[in-house]
Amino acid sequence: MDRIGENDCGVTKPEGVRVTGNRRALRDIKNLVGAPLHPCAVTKRASTDKSNLGHKNPTFVPRRPRTRKFAATLANKSQADGHHEHIGNERKHDPQIPSLLSSSSLDTCTATDTNEHGLSEELPMPMAEETEEMDISDPEEVEMENLAVEMIPDIDSCDSKDPLAAVDYVEDIYSFYRQIEVTSCVGPDYMSNQFDINEKMRAILIDWLIEVHYKFELMDETLFLTINIIDRFLERQTVLRKKLQLVGVTAMLLACKYEEVSVPVVEDLILISDRAYTRNEVLAMEKLILKTLQFNMSVPTPYVFMRRFLKAAQSDIQLELLSFFIMELCLVEYKMLKFRPSLLAAAAIYTAQCTLKGFKHWNKTCELHTAYPEDRLLECSMLMVGFHLKAGTGKLTGVHRKYSTFKYGCAAKSEPALFLLNAGL
Known part of the structure; x- marks a missing residue:
């Protein structure tokens, strides 16, 4: 036996085998029935199926979802003889397993050692455990489940090309909002800690702020954040009745700074409150609110x-x-x-x-x-x-x-x- 080349150490060329390029040509497979239609469709892992032990040419079973009828067919075939002609005849009469034609394109696969019949002994057979993994439920049930999923529309599909919509992250964003929304809530009885104001005064203040918000033509986000700031501040800080309106206009100023592009100036808020407060009082209240809330303005309203x-x-x-x-x-x-x-x-x-x-x-x-x-x-x-x-x-x-x-x-x-x-x- 001759050496193939100095780069193929330890590899010998068998007699009667033609060498083309860097690979060995496949021997005649004699158009055996059961050869895969597509080359390289089978992995190179050796089979450990007990039904194939002792056979020189293991049974060739096509990969397909395992139904009840197909499982019964596999069980019957595991006891059959492994001869290729017998397999070919059996497949002709079995409507569940379609016949597979051999293809000359098999030579595109990586060459392996072949046995005397021209078939590779390394061709793996699907094991019973592998076919169990491919098991599927009743096709009608799967179809109904898919139909039920399809009935719920994708509400973000129309914004898939809009980068501002953040379609890839929107579900995670709202999942995070749900986790932290409790931080934006206040106790439903926090007014019991206030000695000079009550819930009716709060209602009057918010009703007035809604009109101010409408007059200034501010964004909707600003109104909701304003009221959230007021409630969180009143929950932590006692306020005199005469300072309640100051808390309201200052909360709106903070919300405008957070949400608006064009922020109303302090003088506008003083004017809208009938000059009941000075500029210094508004700025002092702004500092107090931010300190009390620890500068936390990012809450889901x-x-x-x-x-x-x-x-x-x-x-x-x-x-x-x-x-x-x-x-x-x-x-x-x-x-x-x-x-x-x-x-x-x-x-x-x-x-x-x-x-x-x-x-x-x-x-x-x-x-x-x-x-x-x-x-x-x-x-x-x-x-x-x-x-x-x-x-x-x-x-x-x-x-x-x-x-x-x-x-x-x-x-x-x-x-x-x-x-x-x-x-x-």
Whole structure:
């Protein structure tokens, strides 16, 4: 036997084998039935299937999902003789295992040592454990599961090309918001620690700030952050009655600095408060609020969740305006502090949908993205319907007047969903 080359140490060239280039040509495979249709379709790992032990040419089983009928076929074939002609004849009569034609393209695979029949002894057979891993359930069940998944639309597909939408991270962002939203909440009874103010004074202040916000044409985020700053500050710091309005205008100044592009100047806020405070008092209160809140302005308010949940509801402008009208009615009410921002947002949209449609409406998409089923929203929604019913009455009508304008679609003039008041909890 001759040496092939000085770079192939220890490798000898068998007699009768033609060498072409750097590889050895395959011997005649004699068109054996069962050869794979596609070259290199089988891995090089040796088989340990007990049904093939003792056979020089192991049974060739095509890889396919293992159904019950196919499993029975494999069990029967594991006891059959491993001769290739016998395998070929058996496959001709078996409707479950299609016949595979040999292909001359097999020479594209890496050459291996062949046995006397021309087949590689290293060709692996799928083991019983491997076929179990490929086992699938009933195709009809799989099809129904896929159909159920497809019924829930991808609400972010329309923004896939918008880098500002952060489609790749939006689910993680809102998951983080849910984890930290408790940090933006206050105790529902914090007014008990105040000795000179009460919840009615708070309602008067917020109703006035909503009008100021509307007059200055500020962003929606600014209003929600302003009220959040006020509540978190009042929970930690006692305030005199005559300083409550100062807390309100200063909180709005801080929210404007955080959210707005064009920030109102201090003199504008002093003027809007009828010059009740000086510039130095406003700046001093600003320092006190920031120190009390430890400069934490990044909290998820109901507005953050409103934008996401409205997208999940596939809202139009009418639903959006009515949802924000209901939500701003809740900002005035002290009793609504017991609900989380995400729950308030989901309940506002649910109540608005029921108001416009005239019946209960909360689909699977809304439930998926809000993580609130309908029964979790009913308590909060019933309170919102009550606020909607009395929005135009009493002394605090700032929200009603704002949403009675044409700019806000006259959302305040819609009929409240009174049927929700009779809904069982």
